[in-house]
Amino acid sequence: MTTPVHGDHDPHSAAPLKTPLYDAHVALGARMVPFAGYYMPVQYEGILAEHAHCRAAAGLFDVSHMGQATLRGADHATVAGALEKLVPADVLGLEPGRQRYSQLLNERGGILDDLMVHRAPGADGTLGLVVNAACKVADYAHIAARLPGDVLLEIHEERALLALQGPEAVNVLLSLGADVAGWDFMQVGPASLAGIPVFLSRSGYTGEDGFEISAHADTVAGLWEILLRDPRVKPIGLGARDSLRLEGGLCLYGHDIDETTTPVEAGLLWSIQKRRRVEGGFPGADIVRSQIAEGVARKRVGIKPDGRAPARDGTEIVDENGVAIGTVTSGGFGPTVGGPVAMGYVAAVHARPGTRVGLVVRGKALPAEIVSLPFVPARFHRAPK
Amino acid sequence: MTKYYTEEHEWIAVEGKVATLGITDYAQAQLGDVVFVEVPTVGRKVKKGEETAVVESVKAASEVYSPVTGTVVAANDPLANSPITVNEDPEGAGWFCRIDMSDPAELEVLMDEAAYKAFVEGL
Numbered sequence: 001m002t003t004p005v006h007g008d009h010d011p012h013s014a015a016p017l018k019t020p021l022y023d024a025h026v027a028l029g030a031r032m033v034p035f036a037g038y039y040m041p042v043q044y045e046g047i048l049a050e051h052a053h054c055r056a057a058a059g060l061f062d063v064s065h066m067g068q069a070t071l072r073g074a075d076h077a078t079v080a081g082a083l084e085k086l087v088p089a090d091v092l093g094l095e096p097g098r099q100r101y102s103q104l105l106n107e108r109g110g111i112l113d114d115l116m117v118h119r120a121p122g123a124d125g126t127l128g129l130v131v132n133a134a135c136k137v138a139d140y141a142h143i144a145a146r147l148p149g150d151v152l153l154e155i156h157e158e159r160a161l162l163a164l165q166g167p168e169a170v171n172v173l174l175s176l177g178a179d180v181a182g183w184d185f186m187q188v189g190p191a192s193l194a195g196i197p198v199f200l201s202r203s204g205y206t207g208e209d210g211f212e213i214s215a216h217a218d219t220v221a222g223l224w225e226i227l228l229r230d231p232r233v234k235p236i237g238l239g240a241r242d243s244l245r246l247e248g249g250l251c252l253y254g255h256d257i258d259e260t261t262t263p264v265e266a267g268l269l270w271s272i273q274k275r276r277r278v279e280g281g282f283p284g285a286d287i288v289r290s291q292i293a294e295g296v297a298r299k300r301v302g303i304k305p306d307g308r309a310p311a312r313d314g315t316e317i318v319d320e321n322g323v324a325i326g327t328v329t330s331g332g333f334g335p336t337v338g339g340p341v342a343m344g345y346v347a348a349v350h351a352r353p354g355t356r357v358g359l360v361v362r363g364k365a366l367p368a369e370i371v372s373l374p375f376v377p378a379r380f381h382r383a384p385k
Numbered sequence: 386m387t388k389y390y391t392e393e394h395e396w397i398a399v400e401g402k403v404a405t406l407g408i409t410d411y412a413q414a415q416l417g418d419v420v421f422v423e424v425p426t427v428g429r430k431v432k433k434g435e436e437t438a439v440v441e442s443v444k445a446a447s448e449v450y451s452p453v454t455g456t457v458v459a460a461n462d463p464l465a466n467s468p469i470t471v472n473e474d475p476e477g478a479g480w481f482c483r484i485d486m487s488d489p490a491e492l493e494v495l496m497d498e499a500a501y502k503a504f505v506e507g508l
Contacts, residue, residue: 047443333420
């Protein structure tokens with residue numbers, strides 16, 4: 001049997017780092033793998049059980065490998081204006097206590113990384129950033145090289161990041177003293193969990209309601225233990241993180257989006273607010289705006305195989321005549337769906353849901369259909385306006 | 386019945402000229418939850434070292450190689466509907482196929498249970 005390869009570690013790079021929770025993962029019996037330069041837990045009890053638990057109750061993830069940083073300047077307009085030169089989101093219009101999803105773009109409109117941007121309640125001159133682990137060194141260099149002299153980038157190596165995801169996540173945090181019941185999806189703010197100061201955002205990467213919890217690295221092991229003491233909470237590894245986000249139709253950087261894909265091709269136009277589409281002023285704006293106006297040659301789509309065989313990243317997609325029309329960028333088994341699911345790019349003429357396609361797996365074109373994303377409906381908590 | 390093992394974590398159980406093929410308990414633990422199995426069709430001729438079955442976990446696909454040359458005389462088709470059997474009983478109900486061997490001398494290079502156990506402990 002070929003040995004499955006876990007993680008994405010380049011054996012020629014330096015020894016992987018450890019998050020502040022490394023010992024806690026090992027103590028829980030996690031299988032640790034090198035991922036994005038860190039030893040990370042790929043699974044504890046098993047991916048299927050962890051995936052199901054997260055959708056049914058609350059799953060706790062260590063995502064401390066991700067990069068946390070702050071942009072600091074004189075006032076909101078100064079800092080937002082600096083960031084808007086790098087991303088296509090409306091950052092100026094970001095209200096205090098809110099977070100937005102965006103992308104760092106290159107001059108061709110390609111995605112250097114995707115990230116979360118938040119403005120803390122009352123903040124006038126700081127923006128918080130959360131970026132992908134594998135990209136963070138390059139992101140920081142990219143950002144720092146392009147900031148005006150009056151805006152500083154502070155990198156928070158001292159901070160760890162947890163995610164608590166699932167329908168019970170809000171109740172778990174309420175029981176630890178955080179007054180988050182009325183929080184809206186993408187709301188952010190400081191809080192205290194069992195006396196430990198944290199910074200919360202009501203967001204995540206599973207399609208479920210939930211929170212990301214930023215804590216000081218010195219306090220995160222204690223917080224992890226307190227959260228796991230709640231019977232509704234179980235630890236979830238990277239394996240289920242991937243199957244949850246795939247069912248949620250969410251992009252994985254380096255697979256579904258990269259420097260060769262634009263936000264329009266990737267179906268992320270919702271993250272470019274109207275003012276930015278009109279005004280431009282971000283890298284690759286000409287290309288992105290012409291794609292908005294004239295359409296794109298290829299689009300990211302959901303793909304549902306008819307049968308049981310998963311189609312993995314890199315699988316060729318063909319039309320009904322066997323002509324190549326695209327490539328799978330994420331694919332595997334969807335535990336909640338109960339069968340294989342995939343995402344990929346196809347020529348725009350084949351992107352309509354219901355279009356019949358083939359997925360070339362082990363030399364055979366397996367029948368499949370283009371479907372709308374997500375595979376599992378999102379259950380974000382949107383507060384009434 | 387004699388059981389043999391490969392360094393790629395397949396087992397075969399031999400009775401007369403017929404060898405039953407599967408993956409070891411160590412292999413299923415490495416894979417994690419199995420979600421898809423493809424077994425060969427009866428009548429297919431397989432060569433030693435040839436990809437004979439496919440087993441996929443949530444994370445990855447793995448090929449299963451036959452350690453012997455011969456003809457597939459039985460396939461465990463029910464695995465298609467219960468791939469988790471490979472996790473639950475890898476060296477029993479989770480077998481993939483039976484092969485009528487054409488060259489039993491190929492068995493000589495395979496490990497016995499004690500040798501495989503020592504091999505896994507050394508990993």
